[in-house]
Amino acid sequence: MTSRSHIRIPSSAKAGEIIEVKTMFTHPMETGLRKASDGTAIPRDIINRVECTYLGQTVFVAELQPAVSANPYLTFFLRATESGRLDFTWIADDGNVSRDSAELTVA
Amino acid sequence: MNDTSRMAVTRRRFIVAGGGAAVALTCLTVTGGSAWATPAEMEEAINTLIGGVSPRAGRIRLKAPPIAEDGNVVPLTVSVDSAMTAEDHVRKIHILTEENPWPRACTFLLGPQNGRAEVSTRVRLIKGQSVVALAEMNDGSVYRATAAIKVTVGGCGG
Numbered sequence A: 001m002t003s004r005s006h007i008r009i010p011s012s013a014k015a016g017e018i019i020e021v022k023t024m025f026t027h028p029m030e031t032g033l034r035k036a037s038d039g040t041a042i043p044r045d046i047i048n049r050v051e052c053t054y055l056g057q058t059v060f061v062a063e064l065q066p067a068v069s070a071n072p073y074l075t076f077f078l079r080a081t082e083s084g085r086l087d088f089t090w091i092a093d094d095g096n097v098s099r100d101s102a103e104l105t106v107a
Numbered sequence B: 001m002n003d004t005s006r007m008a009v010t011r012r013r014f015i016v017a018g019g020g021a022a023v024a025l026t027c028l029t030v031t032g033g034s035a036w037a038t039p040a041e042m043e044e045a046i047n048t049l050i051g052g053v054s055p056r057a058g059r060i061r062l063k064a065p066p067i068a069e070d071g072n073v074v075p076l077t078v079s080v081d082s083a084m085t086a087e088d089h090v091r092k093i094h095i096l097t098e099e100n101p102w103p104r105a106c107t108f109l110l111g112p113q114n115g116r117a118e119v120s121t122r123v124r125l126i127k128g129q130s131v132v133a134l135a136e137m138n139d140g141s142v143y144r145a146t147a148a149i150k151v152t153v154g155g156c157g158g
Helices: B003-007 B010-024 B039-048
Strands: A003-010 A017-027 A045-054 A055-066 A075-079 A085-093 A096-107 B062-064 B067-070 B074-080 B088-095 B104-109 B117-123 B127-135 B144-152
Touching: A003 A055, A003 A085, A003 A096, A017 A045, A045 A075, A055 A075, A055 B067, A085 B003, B039 B088, B039 B104, B039 B127, B062 B127, B074 B088, B074 B127, B074 B144, B088 B117
Parallel strands: B067 B144
Antiparallel strands: A003 A017, A017 A075, A045 A055, A045 A085, A055 B104, A075 B117, A085 A096, B062 B074, B074 B117, B088 B104, B088 B127, B127 B144
8 A cells, every 4th residue: 555644854964954854645635615426515524733753852743724735745844963763643633643754864 | 664665755756746646636615605714804813823912024934826826736835034942933833814714724833943944835725815924933922924826726716
């Protein structure tokens, strides 16, 4: 199965360097405003929160509303301090929690 | 996908994934009722968010296309002039829209660990309208930027 999550970070960074982190998660971000072809309302179903921790500390949180496009794409910056893992969590309306991670090497 | 293969995701593959996502987007069709909010409702939402602080101009930039061909995928970048130190940093960035069904689009929580106060995302705009970015600083001050965006194909003929 293809992963629903994509994380892009530099393969390595110098200590103190500020790196760009890009993520995308495959999800329809159903607004709750659309109707199916038979006229019934399609219930709201979005990723409402994305969290990133680095070395066990929360470094970035995004709270999303239905206005965020399908397949939510987010970028932010992070100061690389030491080698370690970036852990991402995507939380959906239905309580479903998806996780993925990336290793950052700090030389 | 393990961490090793994650690192092997090339820039091209990442971009292709994003492009495919855009193609797969469905329309934002409003199903009756009060279709969209008003600029006044957005100002109310801003007041609720920042608790009566008067936002200032400057320090914050909202980069957006003046004309968005597809209202389903409008790229936005918000950046704030801040050293992102313990003494001076951005705590939150909010994005709101004047005339979408709901005023709030997203909120980002940041801190000194980010080093640079810049975030990007993609939003839906049901029609051409103004988009507002707010930066809440650690000293309680708030900065505001606005971008007017025309939408060629708003969420499905909007």
